[in-house]
Amino acid sequence: MSDTAHKTDGFQPRIVAFFCNWCTYTAADLAGTARMTYAPNVRVVRVMCSGRLDPQFIMEAFRNGADGVLIGGCHPGDCHYQAGNYKALRRYILLKRVMKEMGIEEGRFRLEWIAASEGDKVQRVINEMTETIRKLGPLHLEPVNIPATAHVQVGTDKAAVAARGGVS
Amino acid sequence: MSKPKVAFYWCASCGGCEEAVVDLNEDILGVVQAVDIVFWPVALDFKRQDVEAMDDGSITVSFINGAIRSSEQYEMVELLRRKSKIVIAFGSCAHLGGIPGLANTFDRAAMLKEAYLESPSVTSGNTTIPQTEITVPEGKLTLPELWDTVKSLDQTIKVDYYLPGCPPPANLIKEAVTTILEGRLPEPGTILAPDIALCEDCPRRETKPDKLIIEQFKRPSQYIIDPDQCILAQGFLCLGSVTRKGCGAVCIEGNMPCTGCMGPTSRVKDFGAKAMSAIASLIDADDEEKITKIIDGMADPVGTFYRYSLPASIIHRSYQKPDGGGAHNGA
Numbered sequence: 317m318s319d320t321a322h323k324t325d326g327f328q329p330r331i332v333a334f335f336c337n338w339c340t341y342t343a344a345d346l347a348g349t350a351r352m353t354y355a356p357n358v359r360v361v362r363v364m365c366s367g368r369l370d371p372q373f374i375m376e377a378f379r380n381g382a383d384g385v386l387i388g389g390c391h392p393g394d395c396h397y398q399a400g401n402y403k404a405l406r407r408y409i410l411l412k413r414v415m416k417e418m419g420i421e422e423g424r425f426r427l428e429w430i431a432a433s434e435g436d437k438v439q440r441v442i443n444e445m446t447e448t449i450r451k452l453g454p455l456h457l458e459p460v461n462i463p464a465t466a467h468v469q470v471g472t473d474k475a476a477v478a479a480r481g482g483v484s
Numbered sequence: 485m486s487k488p489k490v491a492f493y494w495c496a497s498c499g500g501c502e503e504a505v506v507d508l509n510e511d512i513l514g515v516v517q518a519v520d521i522v523f524w525p526v527a528l529d530f531k532r533q534d535v536e537a538m539d540d541g542s543i544t545v546s547f548i549n550g551a552i553r554s555s556e557q558y559e560m561v562e563l564l565r566r567k568s569k570i571v572i573a574f575g576s577c578a579h580l581g582g583i584p585g586l587a588n589t590f591d592r593a594a595m596l597k598e599a600y601l602e603s604p605s606v607t608s609g610n611t612t613i614p615q616t617e618i619t620v621p622e623g624k625l626t627l628p629e630l631w632d633t634v635k636s637l638d639q640t641i642k643v644d645y646y647l648p649g650c651p652p653p654a655n656l657i658k659e660a661v662t663t664i665l666e667g668r669l670p671e672p673g674t675i676l677a678p679d680i681a682l683c684e685d686c687p688r689r690e691t692k693p694d695k696l697i698i699e700q701f702k703r704p705s706q707y708i709i710d711p712d713q714c715i716l717a718q719g720f721l722c723l724g725s726v727t728r729k730g731c732g733a734v735c736i737e738g739n740m741p742c743t744g745c746m747g748p749t750s751r752v753k754d755f756g757a758k759a760m761s762a763i764a765s766l767i768d769a770d771d772e773e774k775i776t777k778i779i780d781g782m783a784d785p786v787g788t789f790y791r792y793s794l795p796a797s798i799i800h801r802s803y804q805k806p807d808g809g810g811a812h813n814g815a
């Protein structure tokens with residue numbers, strides 16, 4: 317793939333892309349066979365339809381190290397299952413609002429309609445998103461658990477206890 | 485044979501869970517007869533030192549309610565964990581973080597600033613913020629440290645079972661206590677409530693339309709809820725379809741929507757995400773502008789979908805940029 321990755325040293329955004337089987341995944345395939353180059357920062361997960369996307373998948377992606385998540389589906393009216401992409405859009409708009417309130421920058425989460433013939437759009441969207449996230453920097457979500465290994469004598473080590481509560 | 489020893493403890497909670505124990509009414513007498521209550525700060529005069537003096541594992545079961553958000557709470561639950569064979573997370577706050585968990589949309593510095601410096605009820609000119617340590621003429625005084633992030637109980641210690649609800653319903657408490665005292669221990673990690681959504685038990689079940697759509701989100705403070713019709717179909721955000729049953733649909737009986745205190749069923753990891761997914765797909769619009777307009781009518785999405793479960797959610801707390809975040813600047 318392209319050499320975009322090597323232009324800036326240091327941070328390489330990790331983007332998880334959920335592409336629907338019928339349109340966007342096919343478009344990504346087309347971009348490949350047409351030898352279009354785009355940033356190698358995307359890990360594509362093929363789903364049957366964008367309507368299959370549970371918001372939990374998107375959050376899990378962020379939790380497990382994604383710096384950005386991209387959803388790709390068929391254009392309105394073109395969904396192989398009639399209305400899956402409308403469902404995806406409704407969920408996306410609501411989820412985006414919640415993510416924003418949770419402090420996750422808008423540029424990290426994006427939905428695009430990409431038809432099977434639009435290999436060039438795959439290229440453009442991925443390149444754009446990679447650049448946006450490169451500017452935003454890595455996403456470091458706070459770990460959820462207090463490490464089970466850290467054992468503290470009750471009442472003796474205040475600093476250590478505090479540290480495990482997520483205090484700096 | 486000596487009676488099983490039981491402890492109750494509260495952390496970041498409202499006291500409603502303690503009330504729920506008392507709500508067992510005369511049944512509590514049966515429980516009291518069957519067990520030795522060795523620690524229950526709200527009702528009995530035992531101190532922390534009494535617990536410290538016990539042998540490890542000598543308490544049969546500890547019921548702990550409330551979220552964990554201070555060094556003191558953590559020390560106490562860690563202590564109780566060591567002294568107990570079984571720990572039960574009691575109520576929504578211990579289970580999923582609960583309402584105190586919504587503090588995870590802020591950080592400690594912002595909260596202290598609001599509560600002690602900027603709130604209209606604060607004497608103007610106040611500059612005093614609680615410190616963990618202060619030296620006065622008489623000596624050094626200390627306070628527990630408030631954490632930046634509210635945790636559910638199982639994010640701080642190992643939890644054996646969960647009793648969900650805000651507060652847990654009396655019949656589930658009774659069942660749990662009997663099951664455990666009789667030694668019929670369920671699988672570790674079990675949530676001691678039925679694993680089916682509330683709609684199943686809803687007295688208005690028959691009125692739920694086959695194709696439910698929402699054209700406008702309404703708030704109970706602004707519109708009157710028809711007491712005979714499916715609440716969600718009327719446009720009020722009722723979360724019964726994604727919430728575990730076991731509460732007896734008391735809110736619905738009181739003509740109020742389900743707010744999700746029992747948490748999700750076992751197939752769901754993140755309650756709020758699942759609820760958003762279910763509710764959003766019902767929105768009666770296909771284009772971005774219209775969908776946005778309908779969603780705009782929803783008050784406080786984070787507080788609605790994560791009312792009881794923000795700390796246990798996948799995202800866990802609001803994101804603080806590593807460099808500029810207030811959270812990491814301390815109090």
Ligand code: FES
Binds near residue numbers: 400
């Ligand atoms: S099949 Fe492509 S969005 Fe439904």
